[in-house]
Amino acid sequence: MTKSEIVKQIKAKKSFLCIGLDTDIQKIPSFLLKEKDPVFEFNKIIIDHTHEYCVAYKPNIAFYEALGANGWESLQKTLDYIPENIFTIADAKRGDIGNTSTLYARAFFENMDFDSVTVAPYMGEDSVSPFLKFKNKWVILLALTSNKGSEDFQYIQLQELDREKLYERVLTKSQQWGNDNNMMYVVGATQAAELANVRKLAPKHFLLVPGVGAQGGSLEEVSKYGMNSDCGLLVNSSRGIIYSSSEKDFGEAAARSAQELQESMKKYLDLYAK
Amino acid sequence: MTKSEIVKQIKAKKSFLCIGLDTDIQKIPSFLLKEKDPVFEFNKIIIDHTHEYCVAYKPNIAFYEALGANGWESLQKTLDYIPENIFTIADAKRGDIGNTSTLYARAFFENMDFDSVTVAPYMGEDSVSPFLKFKNKWVILLALTSNKGSEDFQYIQLQELDREKLYERVLTKSQQWGNDNNMMYVVGATQAAELANVRKLAPKHFLLVPGVGAQGGSLEEVSKYGMNSDCGLLVNSSRGIIYSSSEKDFGEAAARSAQELQESMKKYLDLYAK
Numbered sequence: 331m332t333k334s335e336i337v338k339q340i341k342a343k344k345s346f347l348c349i350g351l352d353t354d355i356q357k358i359p360s361f362l363l364k365e366k367d368p369v370f371e372f373n374k375i376i377i378d379h380t381h382e383y384c385v386a387y388k389p390n391i392a393f394y395e396a397l398g399a400n401g402w403e404s405l406q407k408t409l410d411y412i413p414e415n416i417f418t419i420a421d422a423k424r425g426d427i428g429n430t431s432t433l434y435a436r437a438f439f440e441n442m443d444f445d446s447v448t449v450a451p452y453m454g455e456d457s458v459s460p461f462l463k464f465k466n467k468w469v470i471l472l473a474l475t476s477n478k479g480s481e482d483f484q485y486i487q488l489q490e491l492d493r494e495k496l497y498e499r500v501l502t503k504s505q506q507w508g509n510d511n512n513m514m515y516v517v518g519a520t521q522a523a524e525l526a527n528v529r530k531l532a533p534k535h536f537l538l539v540p541g542v543g544a545q546g547g548s549l550e551e552v553s554k555y556g557m558n559s560d561c562g563l564l565v566n567s568s569r570g571i572i573y574s575s576s577e578k579d580f581g582e583a584a585a586r587s588a589q590e591l592q593e594s595m596k597k598y599l600d601l602y603a604k
Numbered sequence: 605m606t607k608s609e610i611v612k613q614i615k616a617k618k619s620f621l622c623i624g625l626d627t628d629i630q631k632i633p634s635f636l637l638k639e640k641d642p643v644f645e646f647n648k649i650i651i652d653h654t655h656e657y658c659v660a661y662k663p664n665i666a667f668y669e670a671l672g673a674n675g676w677e678s679l680q681k682t683l684d685y686i687p688e689n690i691f692t693i694a695d696a697k698r699g700d701i702g703n704t705s706t707l708y709a710r711a712f713f714e715n716m717d718f719d720s721v722t723v724a725p726y727m728g729e730d731s732v733s734p735f736l737k738f739k740n741k742w743v744i745l746l747a748l749t750s751n752k753g754s755e756d757f758q759y760i761q762l763q764e765l766d767r768e769k770l771y772e773r774v775l776t777k778s779q780q781w782g783n784d785n786n787m788m789y790v791v792g793a794t795q796a797a798e799l800a801n802v803r804k805l806a807p808k809h810f811l812l813v814p815g816v817g818a819q820g821g822s823l824e825e826v827s828k829y830g831m832n833s834d835c836g837l838l839v840n841s842s843r844g845i846i847y848s849s850s851e852k853d854f855g856e857a858a859a860r861s862a863q864e865l866q867e868s869m870k871k872y873l874d875l876y877a878k
Contacts, residue, residue, distance in 0.1 A: 352704075371792040392700060392707040398671040398680070398715055406672070423700050425724060427664060427751040430626075433666040441672055450699060450724045452746055454753020472726055479728020482777055483770065487763035496757065496770065502758055 331417050331445045332466055333511050336536070337560045339385045339415060344596035346561050347588060348386035348419065348538065350568025351376070353406065359576045369397070369404040374411055376572050379581035381587035385413050386564050388419040388538075394467050409442055417564070418445045419470060419538070425450040429462040438542075439464045446470050448516060450536075451500045455507050462508045469513045470538050471504055473497045476518025501531045510534040514564070517556070517599065522548060525555035533558060539565045542591075549591070553598035561603050567591060605691050605719045606740055607785050610810070611834045613659045613689060618870035621659035621834050621862060622693065624814065624842025625682065626667050627649070633850045643671070643678040646854075648685055650846050653855035657862040660838050662693035662812075674840050683716055685817060691838070692719045693744060693812070699724040705734040713738045713762060720744050722812075725774045729781050734784045743787045744812050745778055747771050749800065750792025771798075775805045784808040788838070791830070796822060799829035814840045823865070827872035835877050841865060 339435045340346050351373055358372040365371040389408060392399035412418055424434040424447060438444045446468035450460055457570055474497045484497040501515065514536040517528050536558055542549050542565050549565065556563050575583030614620050625647055632646040639645040663682060668675035685690055698708040698721060720742035721744045724730055735743045748758055748771045758771040775789065786812040793804050811830055816823050816839050823839065830837050849857035
């Protein structure tokens with residue numbers, strides 16, 4: 331999917347919502363467990379009820395991998411079920427030496443036709459660039475994550491140049507490898523104070539912001555400091571939407587949660603996307 | 605597997621060889637393609653012929669993941685086929701926020717019973733520590749990798765303290781999370797000059813050294829600068845062993861390549877493991 335198609339979708343739906351399909355067999359409504367593929371059945375109902383409010387779906391690959399070969403089948407079926415015009419993110423945080431990254435890229439971009447995959451930066455350019463060679467596919471590079479452990483390395487100040495932090499170096503260095511048409515960045519919403527700074531370093535890139543909702547970020551702060559004229563944001567919510575109810579009405583409940591976020595997003599798009 | 609069991613195996617076999625099962629359907633002998641599960645058939649023959657020369661097998665997960673659900677079945681069968689007393693490494697380079705890392709840990713340690721998994725450090729403590737909660741299982745943390753991109757971030761000098769490099773910080777910081785009984789480090793052999801330095805910072809830890817052979821590291825240098833009294837090294841070779849022949853005799857050819865490395869290792873163990 332191209333950047334202009336993403337932007338078009340955001341404008342049409344007045345939404346920059348990404349729904350995280352962190353589908354946990356232990357958390358889905360118990361009446362689904364009698365189905366042949368409970369994980370897919372759950373995702374199907376969630377997608378049916380929420381697709382009009384969101385512009386992206388982000389399956390968290392760990393949840394599927396934890397189920398072995400069956401999990402990969404549920405993932406494939408889920409991906410096939412997501413409407414064509416919705417951006418898909420394999421949240422896999424992969425990254426390895428070149429020929430291995432190429433295989434990961436093939437797994438997610440060719441075998442499964444995801445639009446994008448999250449990638450860890452630690453191994454540097456040749457671990458990232460193989461993912462950038464696929465047309466209309468995206469790398470979403472970890473820059474600043476929303477977990478406590480982000481303090482361990484990402485905020486460390488570097489000796490060289492103007493003492494930039496490691497995550498800032500990731501943002502600047504990686505712009506030598508890709509551009510805002512094939513690369514986005516993960517920027518944790520719990521660090522809203524840093525968002526304005528990220529925007530200075532990457533004014534045109536889309537940012538994938540996890541951590542609004544269950545992880546506690548503020549949607550208004552994220553919109554205020556993170557938006558650019560294209561919107562430039564995909565804000566993710568997982569548990570806050572998909573586990574809105576554990577009863578028969580879980581689809582409708584998810585729809586209500588998604589719609590609520592979408593309505594706030596509409597407001598912030600009018601206020602800040604310029 | 606415990607550290608003392610690994611050391612015992614090294615002493616018995618006079619080997620610290622890890623064989624990388626980077627099994628690529630496009631590279632295995634073509635006569636295997638008529639088998640129901642060519643990847644597993646290949647691995648089975650490689651394991652039959654090499655297990656007496658090595659102390660660890662390291663399937664590169666990307667190669668299996670690239671084949672979808674079938675690949676995961678080949679991986680599971682391969683793992684089940686590896687003899688009990690040989691250490692197994694899921695080379696997956698995973699790492700995510702806590703609850704997601706727990707799922708990855710379950711996938712590799714419980715569903716598949718790997719002894720260890722490679723983990724990327726960028727997201728910090730809470731992305732790594734979930735893997736450390738499994739008894740007799742190991743995290744093998746990326747410290748210094750052998751690819752060109754390692755220069756992009758791993759060697760950056762930090763402002764704080766005594767201007768240590770990022771990979772040094774990974775070594776020191778992570779020793780607050782785990783110890784030499786549940787954590788090893790990936791240290792690229794092409795950086796033999798840094799190995800002595802790594803040993804100062806992590807004198808007792810096992811190091812997983814990729815990149816001897818096809819990637820060009822010298823086994824003698826690695827042994828000289830990297831060994832401790834327990835040996836403390838697992839040196840990996842993948843393509844240099846498993847693709848020694850593309851004919852019917854590929855198993856015997858792999859055995860010869862493995863034995864050759866093992867004989868060098870025996871010599872270096874006598875020289876440097878003290």
